Amino acid sequence: MSEEAAAPAATAPIPRYFRNDAELARRDPHKQLLASLERLITEYPPHRVPPGGGLYYGPLSIAYLFYALHEIYPDLTLDEFPMNTWSAAYVEQAQTHIKDYPGPSPGKCGVKDDIMSLLALYAVTAKDPDTVKELCDFAAVTIEPDASNEWLFGRAGYLYLLRLVRGAFKGNKDIIELIEDTTDEVIDNIMSSSRPWKWHGKAYVGAVHGAIGIITQIVLTDPIWAPKLEAELGALLSYQYESGNFPASLPPGRDRFVQFCHGAPGVVSSLISIQKYFPSLKERIDRVVAKARECIWERGLLTKEPCLCHGIAGNALALEGKQFEHFLTYTTGHEIKSMGKDGMLEKSDDPSALWCGEAGRAWAWAVADKGLEKRFLGYNDI
Numbered sequence: 384m385s386e387e388a389a390a391p392a393a394t395a396p397i398p399r400y401f402r403n404d405a406e407l408a409r410r411d412p413h414k415q416l417l418a419s420l421e422r423l424i425t426e427y428p429p430h431r432v433p434p435g436g437g438l439y440y441g442p443l444s445i446a447y448l449f450y451a452l453h454e455i456y457p458d459l460t461l462d463e464f465p466m467n468t469w470s471a472a473y474v475e476q477a478q479t480h481i482k483d484y485p486g487p488s489p490g491k492c493g494v495k496d497d498i499m500s501l502l503a504l505y506a507v508t509a510k511d512p513d514t515v516k517e518l519c520d521f522a523a524v525t526i527e528p529d530a531s532n533e534w535l536f537g538r539a540g541y542l543y544l545l546r547l548v549r550g551a552f553k554g555n556k557d558i559i560e561l562i563e564d565t566t567d568e569v570i571d572n573i574m575s576s577s578r579p580w581k582w583h584g585k586a587y588v589g590a591v592h593g594a595i596g597i598i599t600q601i602v603l604t605d606p607i608w609a610p611k612l613e614a615e616l617g618a619l620l621s622y623q624y625e626s627g628n629f630p631a632s633l634p635p636g637r638d639r640f641v642q643f644c645h646g647a648p649g650v651v652s653s654l655i656s657i658q659k660y661f662p663s664l665k666e667r668i669d670r671v672v673a674k675a676r677e678c679i680w681e682r683g684l685l686t687k688e689p690c691l692c693h694g695i696a697g698n699a700l701a702l703e704g705k706q707f708e709h710f711l712t713y714t715t716g717h718e719i720k721s722m723g724k725d726g727m728l729e730k731s732d733d734p735s736a737l738w739c740g741e742a743g744r745a746w747a748w749a750v751a752d753k754g755l756e757k758r759f760l761g762y763n764d765i
Contacts, residue, residue: 397686397729400641409708412751415715419745420452420461422716427735429472434480437493437500438544438761439535439692440736446473447504448742451760455753470508477501487521489530493540494761503544507551512558515548519565525572532573532580533592534762539600542569546604546765566604573597574611579633586633590649590762591692593632594619599653599763602660609660616661619650620671627678641682643697643759647675648683651701656763680706686722688731689714691743691759699747700757711751714744737761 423445432442446469452459453466461469477497484497494500499521506514521541524530531537545566552558579586580597587593598616602609623629624638631645643649651672658668683698691697699710712718722728733739737746737760746760758764 397727399639400682400685401727403681403684407705407709408712409705410712410715412711412748415711416745416748416752418716419741419748423735423741423745424461424469427741429476432473432476432735434477434483435497436733436736437495437497438504439495439738440733440740441497442473442476443497443500443504444737444761445735445742446470446477447500447761448737448746449473450504450508451746451764452749455749455755467508474501474504474508487524489524489527491536492521492525492530492538493534493536494543495535495540499541499544503547506548510551512552512555515552515558516561518544518548519561522565522568525569530572531582532576532597533582533587534596534600535591537582538569538573539597542566542600542604543761543765545569550765570601570605570608573601574608578615587645588619588622588630588632588650589643589645590653590759591644593645595650595653596762599657602657603763603765606660609657613661613664617664617667620664620667623671623674624678626682627674627676628682629675640693641679641698642685642687642693643701644692647678648698648701651675651679652757652759652763656758676702676706683710684713686727687729688734688740689719689744690731690736690739691746692738694731694743696744696747697759700750700759703757707757708751711747714747 429442432445435441436444438444438447449466449470453470456466459466486498487496499518502514502518505511506518525538525541532539534540545562549559549562580594582592588595590596598612602612622635626638628638628641628647629650630636631640640646641648654668654672658665679698679701685694687694689695695710695713699707702710719728731739735741737743750757
């Protein structure tokens with residue numbers, strides 16, 4: 384046998400998505416929520432979750448899930464412990480490694496920063512005004528001229544953290560004033576930044592690193608800015624491909640990614656949460672969303688492990704009704720195992736995480752179970 388004949392055949396790459404041709408299906412969301420949470424605490428107990436990642440991945444991201452679930456399910460228990468006890472356990476895992484965290488910097492001051500996320504989560508759980516002051520002091524980092532503007536690593540993510548703590552101190556006039564002053568300063572710096580907003584030299588469009596994410600965080604934090612952002616939002620809507628998808632960055636390249644971070648799902652979720660602040664764009668936004676959802680329905684069953692950021696769970700949250708329910712059926716433990724056996728699963732690097740793994744799937748099932756607005760925890764839920 385020749386050497387050429389003996390050489391093993393090259394493994395075919397996993398396609399980006401699989402065909403959406405099965406009959407509409409539905410799973411019991413409460414049952415799936417409990418199953419997801421059981422997997423989370425069994426396979427990824429606090430001491431096994433590597434530190435780091437802020438609200439995006441790591442122990443704080445899981446702690447934030449349990450914090451949010453406690454607000455929704457105050458009587459729900461896992462292994463006889465309520466949701467807030469589980470939240471505290473994952474926070475403790477993060478705190479154990481606090482000396483390893485470098486702290487915020489101009490290039491890392493968004494929801495992925497551990498110190499800022501830890502302060503925000505502690506402030507809302509302990510109702511501690513001094514911790515809010517510490518969080519607001521980090522505005523000094525975000526006003527550096529080279530600070531990033533996007534959600535994951537930048538000023539827009541800081542705005543989310545400030546909104547989170549603002550909601551917990553509604554009766555404290557001094558703290559609310561401090562938070563409002565801080566958000567004003569951060570927004571002023573974002574708005575005075577040169578356009579297009581760039582991250583690592585590229586003008587991104589999407590929710591995680593791009594313009595729609597920045598616009599969404601500004602408007603949800605202070606709707607008074609909506610009129611000044613209307614022209615930019617209108618321009619962004621014009622970037623929609625004929626397919627209904629959106630480019631990852633500008634100038635537009637190949638029509639590739641259909642996921643929250645880059646593509647139609649993140650744009651759809653963002654538009655739905657800020658649409659009421661742009662009444663003159665309502666009809667146009669409605670058309671854009673409808674067209675984008677057609678794309679998500681056709682190309683949104685991704686082979687990446689189901690998650691919020693770049694997977695089926697996030698794409699499901701951009702849909703409605705039976706389509707939403709149908710997409711979620713592909714995020715069960717059984718379906719994920721089947722995808723793996725069929726060679727149609729690209730495993731996550733952070734399988735426990737809120738945005739990259741099991742914790743995010745649990746959030747999606749909670750949204751389905753309680754009929755909540757289809758929002759992304761850590762992005763546009765507040």
